[in-house]
Amino acid sequence: MHYIRDVPNGENYDRKWLVYSVSLDKVFCFCCKKFAKKYLVGLLVDEGINDWHNISDRFKSHELSKQHIESVASLVELEKRLKLKLTIDASLQEQVNQEKKHWKQVLERILAIVKRLGKNNLAFRGDCEKLYENNNGIFLQMIELLAEFDFTMQEHVHRILKASTKRWKVFIDHVPGLTVKTLSGSRWEIRVESVKAIRFQAPEIKEALNYLKNSKEDAKTKSDDETLSMYNILNFEFLLDMVIWYDLLCVVNNARKILQSKDMVAIKELKFLLSFLQKYREIGFEEAMIEATKIASKMEVEPVSMEK
Structure with a gap:
């Protein structure tokens, strides 16, 4: 009242x-x-x-x-x-409105594809997860087909390819030894390799993100890079989670490979995995904290949790 x-x-x-x-x-x-x-x-x-x-x-x-x-x-x-539309940031607000409209239209088209594939019980993914590559699955094939006739999806695909090329060039220049990871391996191996790049090259990745943030890219790209830099990779919780995740992924992936064989070695490996997980609960977290703190020190990140 x-x-x-x-x-x-x-x-x-x-x-x-x-x-x-x-x-x-x-x-x-x-x-x-x-x-x-x-x-x-x-x-x-x-x-x-x-x-x-x-x-x-x-x-x-x-x-x-x-x-x-x-x-x-x-x-x-x-x-x-x-x-x-007489505010100082009127032009920026108009860009925001246009961006919202663009993403609404993109999501409508993606949802339509998802509904159609789901209705017919069709697999989404293929052997490759990149646009305009062979065997990249029905979902991406539908995106490519729609982009041939629909301007909204055509613009969206163009944005993805353009941003990917520019960003990749920056990362290659700032992160030594960074290479494109093949998707021909198992899902677990892909996960391990993806986390490994961040686990051992986080300071270099931070520099690459800072470069992109301060470059002459469009506002949307700069905003994305700033968010990744400030709230993800410069977050101690993120660094700690990354160390723990990499440790667990490695041991689980090794066990997965051995468990595919039907012999006593597989049973031994399973026992090792269970022992590792139990031990990790006891001392693994403290060791991960030490490693994460070392990485944070190199990146000038305070080793405390960020409030959400």
Whole structure:
């Protein structure tokens, strides 16, 4: 009921500025939180209010304050400018809208392909997982076919190929020994090789991402690279998970190969795998922490978990 304001002439108005935090069990003023000057900050802006017995009086007092009136006016002005596309970032906003429209159309087409393949119980993947390669599966073949006649998918495929070529060149220059991994092996071997590149060359990959982030690429590419650099590879949790994942993948992959043989060696290897996993639970995590800390030191990453 507090979201409705009763005025003396009998009319009712929604308090659109009022927002409630479920986790904090408090209410805040959205307008003032976004537009009020910091030295004028009050409880509804900074700490929030949950004094439910006196909250009506608090709201009335806040609504009459100069700070709140100016903040509401700023929000109304911003809404008008956004509708008329008169904001400073109008061109950027238009790019964002176009990008959203593009991805919506791409997803609609991909979902249509997925539904059709699923309806007919057809396999999606092939021996190769790259566009315009032989035996790359029905799904990618359908993407290629659609790109021949549909402009949206044609543009999307062009983006993928263009970005992949440029980024790959940068990674080759910054990460010594990095090569294209073949997909002819087993799924497990592919996983091991993929994680191995990051496990042992994380500092070099960080430099490559920084180069891409500061290059003259389009805003979308730079944003993706910045996200990968700042929130993934520069995240200590990511580095720790990477070390653990690589350790587990290696031993499981080795065991998988041996278990394919039907002899006593396979039984021995299975026992070794179980022993390794049990031992890893006891001391493996500490050893992984040490390795991750060494990598973090080289990358100038603080060895603490990031809050999410």
